[in-house]
Amino acid sequence: MTNVTENATEPDFQDDGLEADHTEIAEERARRQRRALIATAAVVIGFAVMWIVATTMSGTIPSIFASVLRSAIEPQTAAVAIAVIGLNIHFGFTGLLNIGQAGFMLLGAYGFAIAITRDVPLLFAVLIGLAAASAFALLLGLPTLKLRGDYLAIVTISAAEIIRYVGRLSQLTPVTGGSQGLPGSQYRDPFVNLSFFGDGTTTIGPFSYQNTGVNGWWIRFVAWLLVGICCVLVYFLVRSPWGRLLRGIREDEEAMRSLGKNVFAVKMQALVIGGALGALGGIMYVLPSSVQADSMGRTLTFFIWTALLLGGAATIFGPVLGTILFFSVRILIRGITGAVVPPEILNTQQSDQFSWVVVGVILMLLVIFRPQGILGNKRELQFNA
Amino acid sequence: MPESITRSPNAVDNPYADPAARRALTDGIAAEPGVAKPDPILVVDNIVRKFGGMTAVDVDHLEVQKGIITALIGPNGAGKTTFFNLITGFDRPTSAPTRFKRPENAATWSFEGSELGSTSASNVARAGMVRTFQLTKSLNRMTVMENMMLGAREQSGENLLTCWLRPTWAKEEREAEAKAKELLARFKLLRKKDDYAGSLSGGQRKLLEMARALMTDPTMIMLDEPMAGVNPALTQSLLGHIQSLRDEGTTVLFVEHDMHMVRHISDWVVVMAEGRVIAEGRAEVVMSDPAVIDAYLGAHHDTDLGDETLQEDTVAPQPTSEENPT
Ligand SMILES: Nc1ncnc2c1ncn2[C@@H]1O[C@H](COP(=O)(O)OP(=O)(O)OP(=O)(O)O)[C@@H](O)[C@H]1O
Ligand SMILES: [Mg+2]
Numbered sequence A: 001m002t003n004v005t006e007n008a009t010e011p012d013f014q015d016d017g018l019e020a021d022h023t024e025i026a027e028e029r030a031r032r033q034r035r036a037l038i039a040t041a042a043v044v045i046g047f048a049v050m051w052i053v054a055t056t057m058s059g060t061i062p063s064i065f066a067s068v069l070r071s072a073i074e075p076q077t078a079a080v081a082i083a084v085i086g087l088n089i090h091f092g093f094t095g096l097l098n099i100g101q102a103g104f105m106l107l108g109a110y111g112f113a114i115a116i117t118r119d120v121p122l123l124f125a126v127l128i129g130l131a132a133a134s135a136f137a138l139l140l141g142l143p144t145l146k147l148r149g150d151y152l153a154i155v156t157i158s159a160a161e162i163i164r165y166v167g168r169l170s171q172l173t174p175v176t177g178g179s180q181g182l183p184g185s186q187y188r189d190p191f192v193n194l195s196f197f198g199d200g201t202t203t204i205g206p207f208s209y210q211n212t213g214v215n216g217w218w219i220r221f222v223a224w225l226l227v228g229i230c231c232v233l234v235y236f237l238v239r240s241p242w243g244r245l246l247r248g249i250r251e252d253e254e255a256m257r258s259l260g261k262n263v264f265a266v267k268m269q270a271l272v273i274g275g276a277l278g279a280l281g282g283i284m285y286v287l288p289s290s291v292q293a294d295s296m297g298r299t300l301t302f303f304i305w306t307a308l309l310l311g312g313a314a315t316i317f318g319p320v321l322g323t324i325l326f327f328s329v330r331i332l333i334r335g336i337t338g339a340v341v342p343p344e345i346l347n348t349q350q351s352d353q354f355s356w357v358v359v360g361v362i363l364m365l366l367v368i369f370r371p372q373g374i375l376g377n378k379r380e381l382q383f384n385a
Numbered sequence B: 001m002p003e004s005i006t007r008s009p010n011a012v013d014n015p016y017a018d019p020a021a022r023r024a025l026t027d028g029i030a031a032e033p034g035v036a037k038p039d040p041i042l043v044v045d046n047i048v049r050k051f052g053g054m055t056a057v058d059v060d061h062l063e064v065q066k067g068i069i070t071a072l073i074g075p076n077g078a079g080k081t082t083f084f085n086l087i088t089g090f091d092r093p094t095s096a097p098t099r100f101k102r103p104e105n106a107a108t109w110s111f112e113g114s115e116l117g118s119t120s121a122s123n124v125a126r127a128g129m130v131r132t133f134q135l136t137k138s139l140n141r142m143t144v145m146e147n148m149m150l151g152a153r154e155q156s157g158e159n160l161l162t163c164w165l166r167p168t169w170a171k172e173e174r175e176a177e178a179k180a181k182e183l184l185a186r187f188k189l190l191r192k193k194d195d196y197a198g199s200l201s202g203g204q205r206k207l208l209e210m211a212r213a214l215m216t217d218p219t220m221i222m223l224d225e226p227m228a229g230v231n232p233a234l235t236q237s238l239l240g241h242i243q244s245l246r247d248e249g250t251t252v253l254f255v256e257h258d259m260h261m262v263r264h265i266s267d268w269v270v271v272m273a274e275g276r277v278i279a280e281g282r283a284e285v286v287m288s289d290p291a292v293i294d295a296y297l298g299a300h301h302d303t304d305l306g307d308e309t310l311q312e313d314t315v316a317p318q319p320t321s322e323e324n325p326t
Helices: A003-013 A017-056 A058-075 A076-092 A101-117 A122-144 A149-168 A172-178 A189-193 A216-239 A241-251 A254-256 A263-286 A298-311 A318-338 A349-368 A377-381 B017-028 B080-087 B123-126 B142-150 B164-188 B201-213 B233-246 B259-265 B283-287 B290-297
Strands: A203-204 A207-210 B040-051 B052-066 B069-073 B108-112 B127-133 B218-226 B253-257 B268-273 B276-281
Touching: A017 A058, A017 A318, A058 A207, A058 A318, A076 A101, A076 A216, A076 A241, A076 A263, A076 A298, A076 A318, A101 A122, A101 A149, A101 A172, A101 A298, A122 A149, A122 A189, A122 A263, A122 B040, A149 A172, A149 A298, A189 A216, A207 A216, A216 A241, A216 A263, A241 A254, A241 A263, A241 B142, A254 B123, A298 A318, A298 A349, A298 B123, A318 A349, A318 B069, B040 B080, B040 B253, B052 B142, B052 B253, B052 B268, B052 B276, B052 B283, B069 B080, B069 B233, B069 B259, B080 B108, B080 B218, B123 B127, B142 B164, B142 B201, B164 B201, B201 B218, B201 B233, B233 B253, B233 B259, B259 B283, B268 B283, B268 B290, B276 B283, B276 B290, B283 B290
Parallel strands: B069 B253, B069 B268, B127 B218, B218 B253
Antiparallel strands: A203 A207, B040 B052, B040 B108, B268 B276
16 A cells, blocks of 8 residues: 555544534424424424313304314324325335326225225225235336336326226226225224224313224224324335435436346335335225325325425424324314304305415415425535536 | 555465556557457447447457556547446447347457456456446445445355354455555545445545545456546555556556646557547557647647646747647
């Protein structure tokens, strides 16, 4: 070895600038965490205030607040949150443009519900739902993941539509229920029977539900438990070297290839995992209601994307926070509009539509003023490759 | 001297660490395009790449000797980068055999004796031939350290089935991190280790990319203009580093326009022009080759390339064409 290299190594380890730089970076990180904490605290405090108002007062506003709180813990909110967590693996961490997450949900729901109606045990029925979505991911990924990112976007959006149209086919009515769909009563019993919450009704603050029932505490408990489990799962996955591969692929596939990484295989793994989470979300989505192809179409995919961008892509809790806010803020806007604007100007139906308009405007403002979402990291968005 | 941690596990005692041995080796090789080498690590045949009607690369035969530093030079647009892309699997030769048709002069290229004709870019890298890019590919929204860690090979934590079990990869991770720190220190990037790669300057990104490639312990490293935009003082120490890599057994192939650097560290020089290999030989031989000077500066020029006099206008009976075209 030459002397030159030796000299090059020595001084840098005791670089004076090292200390200063590190404290600056630590400060930056602390500032970011503080901001995320403040945002989360603001949401929690907001909900707490609504809770107090809803339980101690009566009138229009308290009842609006109560419905906002109810929508926040709705099992379908949890179901969408799980699908958003899946999309976050696709888009947030790996950079895969999946514009058909609702298709994965629908496929999972069909797989699960049809299996139950054929007397398959509950656990296997869930696995069938997940397997259907995984197979779908493989099918879509095989031809597209070697190509540029846009191809996956086109294929997912059209494949999701195809699933929806096929599900509605009248020829398939004996299997999928056609455009009528499958009513929940046909497949929900094994799940409901699993409940150890017993009968009766429990009231906690503004929430009053049956302990088990069709749409009671039991499904809320299971749905949010699953959300928690998914967050932990994602945490472990993305903090590992495997998660680092995902982010590397999001940044530059060719660089990853030049380092000997099997980009195609890793993208496929991400697509399957995110799709399977979508299917799990789909199963939870239909348990308290019914399998309706049209309720899981492009609109739902749009909600999922909005919730992800709202909460912050490439974060662990962003998807959950984003989903809760997306659904509850809309109920709040609708309620307040209904209460404030006289019905001659906006009737109930119109104030519902108006709430969607406001949600759209909020999304635009968000993209302009806080593109990283509520919990996202601005620095991660700054350098557009 | 303590052994450096960056010494790759597959480091061999390179017989060509000794300058006299290199001299003897290159003395024994004729200075002509496509000449056979005693112990070639990379052999390419009939590599043709056309873009529309334009032939970017047309190399009949080229061998790269193991254990030495080979420079690939040539004017802008000569096809050097395209050639790199072709042999590392990032592009496919027009002359490569397809499933249905095998052209008469089908392109073949092999690394350490194994054919690479149908090997993907990532498998080429895993086989030990690792390249950097002329236009750097830093992973911008990841930290410098994360960039480096991605270079480490065979990480069990990159396996989906075991990645959530931290104990299975924690030790590997620590080792890779130590190695990354040592490399970063050498490349003067240690203090930037927690910064986003996107916040680095152009030259720093070049350095990061080179350091990241070295994390893979390559058998052969291919650098596309590694020193473009790197300040002279650092260039000096990095040249030393490249030489020590060679001494530890890594074969180096690099593209560079700075003739002083080429002269200073390369043991063998390959010259490309308009897609073809037009000359090969030791630096001083090649740079006084009229064909090479023609390719670089146009005809009617009788000054050595990379000659000191090119830099100093004190002794210049004939001004160089760059400074004052006649
Ligand atoms: N993707 C492409 N499409 C069309 N032409 C291309 C493409 N890539 C390279 N070329 C052409 O091939 C020729 C060789 O390009 P290449 O990048 O290999 O040159 P180079 O020797 O690396 O030059 P430099 O020293 O400037 O980096 C150029 O004339 C270029 O215009
Ligand atoms: Mg080039």
